[in-house]
Amino acid sequence: MSVDDLKSHVKDILNVLSENSEKNASKDELEKELKKFMEYGVPIEQAKQTLIKKYGGSIKFNTSTSSSSERTLISDIEPNQYNVNMLCRVIAINPKDIVVKGENRKIFYGILGDESGTIPFTAWSEIDVQKGDVIEVSNAYTREWQGAAQLNFGDRVSIKKTESDKLPEAAFEPKIYNVCDLRSGLGSVEVSARIIEVNSRDVTVNGEVKKVFSGIIGDETGKAQFTSWHDWKLKSGDVVNISGGYVKSWKGIPQLTFDEKASVKKLDKNKIPKEKISKANKMSLHVLVEKRGMLDVEVEGTIIEIRSGSGLIMRCPECNRALRDNECNIHGSVEGKLDLRIKLVVDDGFGAVSSAINRDLSEELLGKKFDEIKEMDETSLNDEMNKLLFTKKIRLQGNALSDEFGTTFISKNVELFEVDVEKESARLTEELEGLL
Numbered sequence: 001m002s003v004d005d006l007k008s009h010v011k012d013i014l015n016v017l018s019e020n021s022e023k024n025a026s027k028d029e030l031e032k033e034l035k036k037f038m039e040y041g042v043p044i045e046q047a048k049q050t051l052i053k054k055y056g057g058s059i060k061f062n063t064s065t066s067s068s069s070e071r072t073l074i075s076d077i078e079p080n081q082y083n084v085n086m087l088c089r090v091i092a093i094n095p096k097d098i099v100v101k102g103e104n105r106k107i108f109y110g111i112l113g114d115e116s117g118t119i120p121f122t123a124w125s126e127i128d129v130q131k132g133d134v135i136e137v138s139n140a141y142t143r144e145w146q147g148a149a150q151l152n153f154g155d156r157v158s159i160k161k162t163e164s165d166k167l168p169e170a171a172f173e174p175k176i177y178n179v180c181d182l183r184s185g186l187g188s189v190e191v192s193a194r195i196i197e198v199n200s201r202d203v204t205v206n207g208e209v210k211k212v213f214s215g216i217i218g219d220e221t222g223k224a225q226f227t228s229w230h231d232w233k234l235k236s237g238d239v240v241n242i243s244g245g246y247v248k249s250w251k252g253i254p255q256l257t258f259d260e261k262a263s264v265k266k267l268d269k270n271k272i273p274k275e276k277i278s279k280a281n282k283m284s285l286h287v288l289v290e291k292r293g294m295l296d297v298e299v300e301g302t303i304i305e306i307r308s309g310s311g312l313i314m315r316c317p318e319c320n321r322a323l324r325d326n327e328c329n330i331h332g333s334v335e336g337k338l339d340l341r342i343k344l345v346v347d348d349g350f351g352a353v354s355s356a357i358n359r360d361l362s363e364e365l366l367g368k369k370f371d372e373i374k375e376m377d378e379t380s381l382n383d384e385m386n387k388l389l390f391t392k393k394i395r396l397q398g399n400a401l402s403d404e405f406g407t408t409f410i411s412k413n414v415e416l417f418e419v420d421v422e423k424e425s426a427r428l429t430e431e432l433e434g435l436l
């Protein structure tokens, strides 16, 4: 759309608003918002009506547009909204049997998509829609789950199937992303990356056994997980262009998901050589905490707490859970296996993560072998951990996950380090100068 066209549409909106709205909308503001709708490919009339409504104007309803007149784009959905109305496509839908207050109940969960992105949903009763349907939804509501909006269809929801050309395929044209920019909720993405790892497993979907392929992709910017519901014959070391995938997240780690409807092309392996794959992205803790989850990162901070449950523990021989008073939460009273772990909280002044350090890495940190540590009594081991670790600087390498309890770091490498005071002050000066 040309700038003049855009301006004339903005004038239309301002005309309607001046007649019946108390709120003041600025021309620039409207222009910016209308442009965003256009970028997402929202039909112009629909976009205009949405903006009029947003700025307090009333809309002259006509039958063909009334149901989508207060449409919310998926990218604009936030937690704890009521009366969410959408026009979207069903990207995935699955039934699930649950028990509520002793009664069996069938619910549905899946993913909806529109021009702006995708969102997971849960329907708390049976709904008659299929994968691929374009639907108009009114009166859905959202909740917060793991920091992201989760869409719910409750008692008040109304779902109507509509013509698929209301949300044309063109609206789903893939946009190109680097691996580090993949984030949960992105709709149609195109990524060129190297397959670093691929595994397959069987899952049962609607009573049918399907093979699903998952693993890790990477480029110069970072690494992410992927899941493919189709056998694209991907092998570790392949460099591929994947177009038409969408991004979900698992515990905050972005997961590129695609199926037979995507296009997957093998590229020349030199396009992204192995040595160019990003190695342990270094980032500060607050950036990591904001990103929620990430594969293969490096962080630094100060050990501000050695949590209880650190030191020698007993584990369940069946499930490896830590025992409490020789009892496993799942397996009851069992003969435990002795193990060693250290639970740390690491903070850099702007953000914090917790990390449970496994036996091998704990041996490294304490500079003692397990055989030696296991002979120590609790007090002397605690003293030793405090003396060697508390308030010390540590560098962690591994994967970060997030859940409702915060960000957890799964460490694969740990290293204590001394701060070189001179170097550190030079670095800080440089950083400050960069800000001026």
Ligand SMILES: [Zn+2]
Residues within 6 Å of the ligand: 316, 317, 318, 319, 320, 321, 328, 329, 330, 331, 332
């Ligand atoms: Zn157990």
